[in-house]
Amino acid sequence: MDRRDFIKSCSLMAVAGLLFGCRKSVLEGLGTGEGNLRGPSPKAFEDEVRLAMSQARGRLDLVRVNAPGKMKSSGLLEGAGCNNRFGMAIDLDACDGCGKCILACNMENNVPLVNEDEAARGRFMHWIEMRGGVPFMCAHCGDAPCEKVCPTGAANHTPDGISAMMYKRCAGTRFCGANCPAKARKFNFLDAQKLGLARKFNKDVPLREKGVMEKCSLCLHRLQNDRLRFKTESLGEWRGRGVTTACAEGCPKNAIVFGNWLDSESPLVKATSGRQLYAPRELANLDPSVVFIMGKR
Amino acid sequence: MLLLPGLVALGYALYNGPASWAVDGNTFWGTPISLFVFWIGLAHAGTLLSAIFLVLDIKQDKRTAMLAELSTLCSLAVAVIFPLMHLGVLDRFYMVMPLADARMNFANIRSPLVWDFCCIVIYGILSLLFFGTHLACGRFPGLSKIRKPLGWLLFPLVLWVHTVVSLDFAATFVPEWQGAFFPVYFIVGAIYSGLALVGCILWFEGYRMRLLEQLVKIGSWLLCAIWLWNFMVSGNFCTSAFIFAGLLPQLLLVSAIKNSRVGRLLIYISILVGLLLERLFLVSPGLGETVHFGLVDLGLLAFGVSAFILGFCGIRWYLGSAIEGESTFFGEVDDSDLVKGETAGSVGGAGADSGSGDGSDGSDGAEKYVEPWRSYETRTLRFPMFVGLSLTVLFCIWCGAQLAYDDVELTLVQVAPIIYPMAALIAALIAVGKAFYKEVLPELNTFSKKRRMIWSAVVIAFCILIAGLMGAFYGGGASVASDTRVHSAPVAEISNSPAVELSKSRLIWNSRCASCHGTDGKFNEKFVREFYPVPQKLDSARIDSIGVDSLVQVILQGRANMNAYEGRLTEVEARGLVLYMQKLAQDAQQSAGEAK
Numbered sequence: 001m002d003r004r005d006f007i008k009s010c011s012l013m014a015v016a017g018l019l020f021g022c023r024k025s026v027l028e029g030l031g032t033g034e035g036n037l038r039g040p041s042p043k044a045f046e047d048e049v050r051l052a053m054s055q056a057r058g059r060l061d062l063v064r065v066n067a068p069g070k071m072k073s074s075g076l077l078e079g080a081g082c083n084n085r086f087g088m089a090i091d092l093d094a095c096d097g098c099g100k101c102i103l104a105c106n107m108e109n110n111v112p113l114v115n116e117d118e119a120a121r122g123r124f125m126h127w128i129e130m131r132g133g134v135p136f137m138c139a140h141c142g143d144a145p146c147e148k149v150c151p152t153g154a155a156n157h158t159p160d161g162i163s164a165m166m167y168k169r170c171a172g173t174r175f176c177g178a179n180c181p182a183k184a185r186k187f188n189f190l191d192a193q194k195l196g197l198a199r200k201f202n203k204d205v206p207l208r209e210k211g212v213m214e215k216c217s218l219c220l221h222r223l224q225n226d227r228l229r230f231k232t233e234s235l236g237e238w239r240g241r242g243v244t245t246a247c248a249e250g251c252p253k254n255a256i257v258f259g260n261w262l263d264s265e266s267p268l269v270k271a272t273s274g275r276q277l278y279a280p281r282e283l284a285n286l287d288p289s290v291v292f293i294m295g296k297r
Numbered sequence: 298m299l300l301l302p303g304l305v306a307l308g309y310a311l312y313n314g315p316a317s318w319a320v321d322g323n324t325f326w327g328t329p330i331s332l333f334v335f336w337i338g339l340a341h342a343g344t345l346l347s348a349i350f351l352v353l354d355i356k357q358d359k360r361t362a363m364l365a366e367l368s369t370l371c372s373l374a375v376a377v378i379f380p381l382m383h384l385g386v387l388d389r390f391y392m393v394m395p396l397a398d399a400r401m402n403f404a405n406i407r408s409p410l411v412w413d414f415c416c417i418v419i420y421g422i423l424s425l426l427f428f429g430t431h432l433a434c435g436r437f438p439g440l441s442k443i444r445k446p447l448g449w450l451l452f453p454l455v456l457w458v459h460t461v462v463s464l465d466f467a468a469t470f471v472p473e474w475q476g477a478f479f480p481v482y483f484i485v486g487a488i489y490s491g492l493a494l495v496g497c498i499l500w501f502e503g504y505r506m507r508l509l510e511q512l513v514k515i516g517s518w519l520l521c522a523i524w525l526w527n528f529m530v531s532g533n534f535c536t537s538a539f540i541f542a543g544l545l546p547q548l549l550l551v552s553a554i555k556n557s558r559v560g561r562l563l564i565y566i567s568i569l570v571g572l573l574l575e576r577l578f579l580v581s582p583g584l585g586e587t588v589h590f591g592l593v594d595l596g597l598l599a600f601g602v603s604a605f606i607l608g609f610c611g612i613r614w615y616l617g618s619a620i621e622g623e624s625t626f627f628g629e630v631d632d633s634d635l636v637k638g639e640t641a642g643s644v645g646g647a648g649a650d651s652g653s654g655d656g657s658d659g660s661d662g663a664e665k666y667v668e669p670w671r672s673y674e675t676r677t678l679r680f681p682m683f684v685g686l687s688l689t690v691l692f693c694i695w696c697g698a699q700l701a702y703d704d705v706e707l708t709l710v711q712v713a714p715i716i717y718p719m720a721a722l723i724a725a726l727i728a729v730g731k732a733f734y735k736e737v738l739p740e741l742n743t744f745s746k747k748r749r750m751i752w753s754a755v756v757i758a759f760c761i762l763i764a765g766l767m768g769a770f771y772g773g774g775a776s777v778a779s780d781t782r783v784h785s786a787p788v789a790e791i792s793n794s795p796a797v798e799l800s801k802s803r804l805i806w807n808s809r810c811a812s813c814h815g816t817d818g819k820f821n822e823k824f825v826r827e828f829y830p831v832p833q834k835l836d837s838a839r840i841d842s843i844g845v846d847s848l849v850q851v852i853l854q855g856r857a858n859m860n861a862y863e864g865r866l867t868e869v870e871a872r873g874l875v876l877y878m879q880k881l882a883q884d885a886q887q888s889a890g891e892a893k
Contacts, residue, residue: 151410152392171392172385175410175465178326187385211385231816232808 039199049102056130062278068261068289071142085161085261087289089272094255097133104250107201112192125186127216137216138184142287146176162218170212181282185215219245239263328594329383331580332601335573336376341455342491343369348448365495366428371608373421375601409465412715416458419718423725443732450721459484482523489516493568500562517546541571685723802877837882848875
């Protein structure tokens with residue numbers, strides 16, 4: 001090897017080393033802003049979802065329900081435009097219980113991991129969990145019992161039919177959790193940020209602090225972004241068309257359909273027309289917005 | 298001795314949060330809440346023994362009554378700690394209070410927890426007043442006159458408070474807790490456990506109260522009846538609680554045990570243990586199977602017991618002479634008997650607790666006739682009660698008329714749980730204040746000047762402190778934005794030329810500001826959510842009087858309820874926004890002019 005070849009191979013190796021250092025995983029590009037690279041690896045989140053699915057025990061006892069309609073205007077919602085009522089339908093004929101929705105939801109909503117102690121007790125923070133092989137999340141009941149008992153008003157209903165949480169107002173009395181018949185609410189028992197269990201995949205969703213309740217928000221941030229766009233560009237009445245939730249996006253079988261119950265053009269209304277709707281027995285008379293469909297096309 | 302590990306456990310639990318004690322996936326509450334229910338139950342007996350006996354003209358030792366009242370206060374203080382430490386975010390406990398803060402955020406009054414909080418606070422204040430009056434009776438005999446009216450106020454309040462506490466449970470969906478029998482069940486359990494506690498305390502003082510033993514027996518039968526009924530209806534049964542609190546007390550029927558000191562103490566303790574177990578099972582039904590008692594739970598238990606003993610013994614020792622009194626001997630009858638002649642029997646009082654002076658209960662034939670509105674109890678009880686009730690009603694009407702409360706359902710049904718406690722509080726304050734003014738102040742005037750100065754200074758300082766706290770609360774001290782940045786750098790260049798065109802400002806306005814201020818020139822008509830106050834109304838004249846630069850600073854730094862937009866908007870953009878605001882206001886003015 002002469003001198004020229006030697007220098008050439010050396011520089012090639014150096015360049016290769018530099019390039020190796022510059023490599024970037026796909027997931028790192030997901031989040032921008034601070035806290036992006038901090039937190040556990042996405043692999044840990046996948047493992048936890050697998051663990052939670054293997055531990056899942058509960059069963060769903062499904063009964064027939066009617067399609068959710070316009071919400072009864074309680075005192076809080078009077079005067080607010082109630083032209084929207086968002087919800088989801090989960091097609092149990094298509095769903096094979098793969099659990100990809102859980103992972104998609106966790107990454108979209110920055111759901112933290114839990115430590116071994118909590119995992120052993122079966123207390124995961126996942127907003128979606130498997131019950132009898134079926135993904136189950138908060139049903140956003142129109143007549144939500146959790147909101148009635150919240151002393152501070154942190155759990156409240158938006159005019160769009162979403163049972164929302166104000167994390168900054170939550171004092172952690174856990175009354176809502178005790179009063180949810182389906183136990184869909186999750187309590188931040190751990191300080192996930194301090195323990196390094198949280199990771200901010202999505203900058204649109206805040207990390208929750210220790211001691212507050214959380215649960216499925218129907219990807220409220222996506223709806224709000226779309227609404228803002230409508231307002232900014234003055235596009236007329238907003239019906240939330242074209243928005244979808246992370247779990248619906250992540251479902252390989254398209255078993256989860258998100259939409260507006262009051263909009264005849266919404267994919268949700270189209271997918272559920274002519275199908276029988278089901279809801280867990282304990283939620284059936286609370287006017288749930290998230291329902292299950294199976295059989296009869 | 299128990300206190301140290303108890304304190305360690307409390308500290309650990311506070312530091313580690315609610316995960317530290319035994320809760321499973323289906324239970325969110327756990328030990329602190331059961332301990333809270335247990336201690337608040339104990340807190341009821343003291344007042345019961347003292348106040349209810351007083352109003353029912355059952356003669357009672359001053360010493361026993363004092364001890365009972367003191368036990369109420371101490372167990373109430375212990376009880377209050379538990380729900381506070383149970384909170385996920387302790388420093389937000391004030392949000393439970395039904396007070397609107399600077400942002401007009403209001404507690405959700407549909408929740409029983411809010412009224413629970415209020416009722417307990419009021420109960421604490423009234424118990425303190427009752428105890429204090431009793432304590433001061435030795436020194437200012439005139440005060441003993443208002444003890445009976447206070448007793449009448451407290452008697453329904455005890456039952457009221459515990460009903461509200463029990464409704465916390467009964468209102469939920471947990472099948473074990475549902476049912477209208479809950480208030481009765483809770484009250485019986487509470488009073489029963491409280492009797493046992495007073496029994497224990499009296500035992501340590503070396504007294505014996507036969508009446509108490511009778512009451513304990515009756516309590517155990519009542520509770521057993523409820524348990525058996527519950528067992529038949531729903532099949533839930535707590536065996537250990539039944540044995541400890543249901544069967545063992547029946548040994549009181551055996552005279553050998555009843556007459557032995559040790560036997561009595563053991564029975565009282567077994568009742569306490571039984572009731573505690575019962576509360577634990579009630580709050581976390583899975584105890585033993587899915588939930589396992591940890592060190593922290595035991596520590597919390599130890600903390601409760603030790604804090605109570607410490608507080609009780611401490612105050613007992615501190616007030617020792619006052620409680621025993623130089624002139625009170627065992628067997629001496631309470632001075633409330635003096636009052637008895639003046640009051641027109643307990644029937645009149647029963648009418649009074651139901652509300653405003655309905656008056657014509659007439660006195661017993663033997664006593665001379667007094668006109669109803671001049672009678673002693675009208676002056677001491679009915680008048681304050683009437684004032685209290687009318688103030689409460691006025692308050693409700695005032696709340697209903699407030700613009701900011703429009704979004705809060707403050708109807709009569711919603712505020713029902715607070716009406717009696719509030720009326721009782723006002724009434725008691727008026728009664729005590731009046732008595733203080735009439736009886737105590739003349740005595741105080743004989744004090745040395747220095748002492749009077751000190752006392753008035755303390756009172757004034759207290760008032761200032763309260764006023765300051767309220768001011769900070771309403772002024773927004775409690776709701777400071779999380780990242781407030783203070784910049785003193787002067788505004789670089791002053792020009793009114795729009796560096797940003799109006800069309801872009803419109804976009805920014807629509808996306809950033811319109812959610813509160815509205816897209817049109819009316820600014821405040823669109824009001825998004827119930828949790829924000831109505832934004833300031835702006836018209837052309839007002840904008841001009843404030844000036845562009847101040848408005849730019851308001852946008853960037855925030856003001857009162859408006860958030861700071863520094864970092865999200867550049868200064869040039871803010872300036873553009875102000876100009877856009879001017880244009881909107883002018884347009885609105887013009888269109889209004891045309892409409893005219």
